[in-house]
Amino acid sequence: MKIILCITGSIAATESIKLARELRRQNFEVKAFMSDAATQIIHPNSMEFATGQNVVLDLTGQIEHVKYSQADLILVAPATANVITKFTYKISDNPINSLLITAHGHNTPILFVPSMHDSMFKSISDNINKIKSESDYNKLNFVNPRIEEGKAKFPKITDIVLESKRLISLNKNIAESNKNEDFINERDDEISNIKSKKVLITLGGTYEAIDPIRGISNKSSGKMGLELAKEAYSRGLDVKIIAGIVDVDIPKCLDVTYVESSEEMNKKTKELVNEYDIFIATAAVSDFAPINKKDSKISSSINLSLEFKKTEKIIKQIKQINPNIFLVGFKAEYNISNDQMIDLAKKQMKEVGTDLVVANDVSIENCGFGSDNNQVLLIDNDILELPVCSKSEIAEIIFDKLEKRFLN
Known part of the structure; x- marks a missing residue:
């Protein structure tokens, strides 16, 4: 070009x-x-x-x-x-x-x-x-x-x-x-299938406060979610980002709402997801949050024990809120085999209704959280194992797959 x-x-x-x-x-x-x-x-x-x-x-x-x-x-x-x-x-x-x-x-x-x-x-x-x-x-x-x-x-x-x-x-x-008037209707169908789709993407990690200055989080940088958002935007799709704690510079041209905790991310997702055709859940949402958040700084001179509660699994509610949405889930596991990852992905698809799962082992060196590269499995009706490649390349492959799905 x-x-x-x-x-x-x-x-x-x-x-x-x-x-x-x-x-x-x-x-x-x-x-x-x-x-x-x-x-x-x-x-x-x-x-x-x-x-x-x-x-x-x-x-x-x-x-x-x-x-x-x-x-x-x-x-x-x-x-x-x-x-x-x-x-x-x-x-x-x-x-x-x-x-x-x-x-x-x-x-x-x-x-x-x-x-x-x-x-x-x-x-x-x-x-x-x-x-x-x-x-x-x-x-x-x-x-x-x-x-x-x-x-x-x-x-x-x-x-x-x-x-x-x-x-x-x-x-x-x-x-x-426009080169051939016979293709005008076909063009309109094609545009309606992918170019007019609205995409909601969550990215980054969440932060669960312990007191006003301390909290727990995770190593998610938001890089994979951002590459997906950029790829969708560059293809002409309408993109909305819900960003947690990130270590990336999000371009000004992208529409983004920032949140902090898992509760805030889940609330905002519920508010918006019914307006979108595709939901891509790349955010690493905390699985646990402190039961009792302190309103003042906890003294560093004491021994401290914390009790945690499980946070809400928002991905389980997406299809209930919007049954027609195309749901892309991300599954990060640690030091397990590909067969085990595929089994866990298929379990998620069955229980949650995920249409496509992107699974990866975060124990692989120079891949996953914070890295520019990753090695993933794309699991839907087929299983595609990708070699180590950049997150921008993975985003391109994922949207190539989505385009084919929406055009068929």
């Missing part, structure tokens, strides 16, 4: 080199256009190195604004007030503006990443809203900047990549379907 990266004259252009490199790591082909002002901030050779391709600085007899106007995505990052305003009124006075106007005429998706002083960002809000109002099937969109120190700053690169992948995904099926 090809992304045309347009760099304009914001100081945030220095971040475009990193962005281009990350897009290539995500297997995108990247071609850069640079404005004259952008070349005063970074040298075109830097973008040529980052993209592996010549940079377009001027329009020639190759009519570059037409040649590259039907890419999978036109990404304007950074986007200045100047380029946004000129696109609003379709002013074509340089290669980037000419490309944007031509691409818009072809219904190519365009994603703007505004980066400027906050006062300028506020001043062009009407222009941004006008551009959004022209959008058909998410053809025109914006990544919200970080508002800090009186500036609308360049967002995190992970946010930009996620939004880019999502916009491409939302438009991919439509573009393919």
